[in-house]
Amino acid sequence: MIIIIIFFLSHWFLSLFFHSFFLHRYASHKMYSTSKNWEKVFYFSTWFVQGSSFLVPSAYAVMHRMHHTYSDTEKDPHSPHFFKDIWHMMVHTAAIFHSFATGKNKPDEEFTKDYLPSWSRLDKIGHSNISRVLFGLAYTSVYIFFAPSAWWFLLLPIHFLMGPIQGAIVNWCGHKYGYSNFNNGDHSKNTSPWGILLMGELFQNNHHHAKNNANFARRWFEFDLTYIIMKGMNRLSIIKLIPVPAA
Ligand SMILES: [Zn+2]
Numbered sequence: 001m002i003i004i005i006i007f008f009l010s011h012w013f014l015s016l017f018f019h020s021f022f023l024h025r026y027a028s029h030k031m032y033s034t035s036k037n038w039e040k041v042f043y044f045s046t047w048f049v050q051g052s053s054f055l056v057p058s059a060y061a062v063m064h065r066m067h068h069t070y071s072d073t074e075k076d077p078h079s080p081h082f083f084k085d086i087w088h089m090m091v092h093t094a095a096i097f098h099s100f101a102t103g104k105n106k107p108d109e110e111f112t113k114d115y116l117p118s119w120s121r122l123d124k125i126g127h128s129n130i131s132r133v134l135f136g137l138a139y140t141s142v143y144i145f146f147a148p149s150a151w152w153f154l155l156l157p158i159h160f161l162m163g164p165i166q167g168a169i170v171n172w173c174g175h176k177y178g179y180s181n182f183n184n185g186d187h188s189k190n191t192s193p194w195g196i197l198l199m200g201e202l203f204q205n206n207h208h209h210a211k212n213n214a215n216f217a218r219r220w221f222e223f224d225l226t227y228i229i230m231k232g233m234n235r236l237s238i239i240k241l242i243p244v245p246a247a
């Protein structure tokens with residue numbers, strides 16, 4: 001049982017970390033600079049930890065930049081205020097994501113003009129059915145070998161859809177429940193103390209107020225774990241945080 005719990009928590013937090021650190025704070029907002037080699041390491045790690053639910057960074061970033069521009073309006077790709085439940089919002093988001101990831105839909109130039117990391121070979125592999133199915137089989141085999149009873153298999157869908165599930169929790173809860181520090185003209189909210197489980201991503205109200213600030217926490221009781229790790233990486237010169245004027 002302990003192996004399953006460790007496996008689940010490792011997958012949850014590693015997937016979330018690269019989601020927040022690489023897809024959100026780098027690919028979408030470029031909050032730090034890094035070398036080409038480190039960028040490849042982060043890109044590869046994002047694919048490896050997201051596995052069956054890998055989110056192609058450029059498609060993610062374009063969609064996320066749209067989210068900031070159109071926050072909580074009809075053009076927002078995933079505002080909870082236009083869907084009756086989180087599942088319908090996820091399905092709608094997935095369709096937009098897929099159209100960008102496959103090139104079927106071309107985004108407006110304003111969302112692609114800033115730097116977008118790209119590794120077309122890995123995107124192709126990561127977005128292929130074969131890669132997604134192989135990762136799914138790998139997760140299932142961990143459960144076959146180590147789950148003490150069949151009930152534990154109920155956790156498998158979370159492994160299969162880890163990236164989109166974490167994104168949907170942030171997009172739904174972060175624009176619906178909690179308190180505001182700032183009036184951003186949208187429904188963005190901060191959720192504390194649950195924010196800790198989403199590594200800073202649930203401070204949406206703070207983040208929408210200053211989208212280029214790598215630190216999502218503002219008040220003494222708000223804690224942005226991803227940013228703390230980023231500060232350590234900055235000190236080790238793995239990344240270089242780009243300073244922003246205090247907002
Ligand atoms: Zn948001």
Ligand SMILES: [Zn+2]
Pocket residue numbers: 024028029064068207211
């Ligand atoms: Zn953002």
